[in-house]
Amino acid sequence: MKRTLNSALIGGGLVLLVLAAGYFFQMPWALSTWFWPDGRLSYIFVASIQVAIAAAMIWIGLSYEYGSLAAGALNLLVMMAGIAAFLFPLASQQNQPYLLVYAVGCGLFAVFNLWLFLWSRRLPVAETQPTPGLVSISYAIFAAVLILVGGALVLKTPNVFPWPLKPETSVVFGWIFIGDAFYFLHAFLRRTWQSARAQLWSFLAYDLVLIGPFLAHLAVVKPELLTSLLVYMAVLVYSGGLAIYYLFINRSTRAWSTNVDG
Numbered sequence: 001m002k003r004t005l006n007s008a009l010i011g012g013g014l015v016l017l018v019l020a021a022g023y024f025f026q027m028p029w030a031l032s033t034w035f036w037p038d039g040r041l042s043y044i045f046v047a048s049i050q051v052a053i054a055a056a057m058i059w060i061g062l063s064y065e066y067g068s069l070a071a072g073a074l075n076l077l078v079m080m081a082g083i084a085a086f087l088f089p090l091a092s093q094q095n096q097p098y099l100l101v102y103a104v105g106c107g108l109f110a111v112f113n114l115w116l117f118l119w120s121r122r123l124p125v126a127e128t129q130p131t132p133g134l135v136s137i138s139y140a141i142f143a144a145v146l147i148l149v150g151g152a153l154v155l156k157t158p159n160v161f162p163w164p165l166k167p168e169t170s171v172v173f174g175w176i177f178i179g180d181a182f183y184f185l186h187a188f189l190r191r192t193w194q195s196a197r198a199q200l201w202s203f204l205a206y207d208l209v210l211i212g213p214f215l216a217h218l219a220v221v222k223p224e225l226l227t228s229l230l231v232y233m234a235v236l237v238y239s240g241g242l243a244i245y246y247l248f249i250n251r252s253t254r255a256w257s258t259n260v261d262g
Helices: 002-024 040-063 066-093 098-120 133-154 167-190 197-217 223-249
Strands: none
Touching: 002 040, 040 066, 040 167, 040 197, 066 098, 066 167, 066 197, 133 167, 133 223, 167 197, 197 223
16 A cells, blocks of 8 residues: 555656646646646746645655645645636636636546545654744744735735736636645644655745746846745745755754654
């Protein structure tokens, strides 16, 4: 059972990395999977989310740390349910029947993640080491900020992102952020390091994808979006530093100090 699950996680993560590369480099075969034509930075943002999910999947598959499976499933459940609920009426309102296919797909994936969440939350957590205090506090803050920003995006509030968003893209990104809020909230509530470590792998991967394009965007960002860009970059720097310290430097939490039970 463990080998099958781990192979599925690692294999799925690798496939997602290939898709993320397609989005990052704007390959037509990858962009054809998005809901509608969009801008370069929006595609890069989608790639960063895909890489973040892939990083967590591969880490869990390699480390047998099933404590984060429930958090990831909850994240995708909320994200996909929200996107599906948005796409169903949009398909009829804009006479775009192809969106109905996406809506059904997102809905079915939400149902799958509901099952995965209910199943994985019963799995035993082998490690009882508590989550470091700074990580736990950071996760609580991240969850609150993601709810606020995600809600603003769902309401199509302008100038939230560092680049102009299509109204439809704003809603989709909003649900991505709200789903991410539950990813960190679950880890905050569980309070075990095994339930919180994969989130740092996700953050580190997400940061690495975005930091270069964001630095380049500084030269062309519209004045009214500069504050948003600077705040976003500050979050990237902080979360990246948090991940690097606790995954690679801190002796009691660094990744290679984990005892892998295969």
